[in-house]
Amino acid sequence: xxxxLWLKTLHELADRRAFFDKIAFLVKDxxxxxxxxxxxxxxxxxxxxxxxxxARLNVVNLEHNKLKEAYHKYESYFDQHSELKFESxxxxxxxxxxxxxxxxxxxxxxxxxxxxxxxxxxxxxRESSAQVVEMQRRLDEIVQTTDGALRAAKEQLLKVNExxxxxxxxxxxxxxxxxxxxxxxxxxxxxxxxxxxxxYGSRVLLLNSQILELTAKLEEANExxxxxxxxxxxxxxxxxxxxxxxEEQQEVERRRAQKQGEEIAxxxxxxxxxxxxxxxxxxxxxATPPHHKQHDRNNETSTADVHVEGDEREREHSSVLxxxxxxxxxxxxxRSSNSIGARKVEDELASEEEDASTAPSTLRCESCGIRDxxxxxxxxxxxxxxx
Numbered sequence: 001x002x003x004x005l006w007l008k009t010l011h012e013l014a015d016r017r018a019f020f021d022k023i024a025f026l027v028k029d030x031x032x033x034x035x036x037x038x039x040x041x042x043x044x045x046x047x048x049x050x051x052x053x054x055a056r057l058n059v060v061n062l063e064h065n066k067l068k069e070a071y072h073k074y075e076s077y078f079d080q081h082s083e084l085k086f087e088s089x090x091x092x093x094x095x096x097x098x099x100x101x102x103x104x105x106x107x108x109x110x111x112x113x114x115x116x117x118x119x120x121x122x123x124x125x126r127e128s129s130a131q132v133v134e135m136q137r138r139l140d141e142i143v144q145t146t147d148g149a150l151r152a153a154k155e156q157l158l159k160v161n162e163x164x165x166x167x168x169x170x171x172x173x174x175x176x177x178x179x180x181x182x183x184x185x186x187x188x189x190x191x192x193x194x195x196x197x198x199x200y201g202s203r204v205l206l207l208n209s210q211i212l213e214l215t216a217k218l219e220e221a222n223e224x225x226x227x228x229x230x231x232x233x234x235x236x237x238x239x240x241x242x243x244x245x246x247e248e249q250q251e252v253e254r255r256r257a258q259k260q261g262e263e264i265a266x267x268x269x270x271x272x273x274x275x276x277x278x279x280x281x282x283x284x285x286x287a288t289p290p291h292h293k294q295h296d297r298n299n300e301t302s303t304a305d306v307h308v309e310g311d312e313r314e315r316e317h318s319s320v321l322x323x324x325x326x327x328x329x330x331x332x333x334x335r336s337s338n339s340i341g342a343r344k345v346e347d348e349l350a351s352e353e354e355d356a357s358t359a360p361s362t363l364r365c366e367s368c369g370i371r372d373x374x375x376x377x378x379x380x381x382x383x384x385x386x387x
Contacts, residue, residue: 039125046121050114057107064100067093146197153193160186 071093160182 149196
């Protein structure tokens with residue numbers, strides 16, 4: 001069975017060898033031809049090692065056959081000799097059989113390894129054949145493009161030659177100048193065709209370098225993607241930390257704003273109480289003066305009373321100013337804590353102070369029109385008591 005299998009593999013390898021020889025003959029690029037030749041050398045080395053294994057297997061089979069023959073001889077010898085000698089010889093034969101079985105196992109393992117190597121080499125050969133086909137296709141495309149360029153150049157050269165032949169028949173100076181121009185064009189076309197051929201050759205040479213560069217760029221892109229992925233993870237963690245920190249700051253600001261609101265409410269209450277006191281003081285300031293029903297001979301006493309009332313009014317006015325000053329200080333402190341609320345309170349107090357300052361100027365006597373003043377009360381007299 002083993003011999004049949006090896007004969008089958010030999011025929012398959014012979015067919016593959018012919019196929020690889022055909023590929024090596026068809027491929028015109030020396031680089032890939034050398035690659036195929038190297039692979040063929042490897043296959044030959046594998047075949048030689050396989051032949052060695054087959055030879056060893058044949059030797060083992062011969063030894064096994066010899067052992068069988070010896071075993072049969074010893075069985076016949078058992079009839080002639082003692083039973084102990086036969087047992088010893090039987091043990092020796094069993095040991096030799098075990099050794100032969102072990103050698104067979106090792107040989108089978110070696111054969112499996114050789115099969116695996118052969119499969120790997122065949123895979124590499126398939127890949128190389130695919131690369132060869134791809135390169136052949138590219139070379140065909142390049143050859144087609146170069147053929148088209150050469151045909152166009154040949155057509156242009158034929159036209160130039162026809163023009164040159166036509167110009168040779170003319171003997172004028174203009175014909176000679178045109179001939180020189182056409183010769184210049186011919187040289188330019190030859191240079192262009194030469195440059196195109198060089199360019200196509202350089203393109204063929206640059207194909208492999210571009211493939212290598214693309215693979216290197218792909219590896220770099222993978223590395224950059226891994227770096228960016230790790231960086232994005234770190235940024236996500238940082239954003240989470242910042243969100244937590246911002247939530248804590250918002251809680252602190254909310255508590256601070258709540259505390260400031262409570263302080264502003266208490267200050268507004270104090271301001272309302274001070275405003276009520278200010279209104280009471282203004283009412284006391286602009287209260288109706290008492291009627292003087294005494295005779296003119298008591299003018300001195302009445303003027304003295306008027307002076308006393310004027311002094312009292314001045315003291316009340318100074319007390320109002322003293323009350324309004326802490327109110328202004330209070331509004332200044334409220335402005336430092338809350339600018340919008342303090343600005344409103346300040347405007348209200350300014351309007352009230354302005355009303356208080358303009359109130360005495362608007363109060364006049366109903367009978368004579370004299371304004372409220374201690375000095376004018378003396379001039380007007382006590383008979384005008386309604387202001």
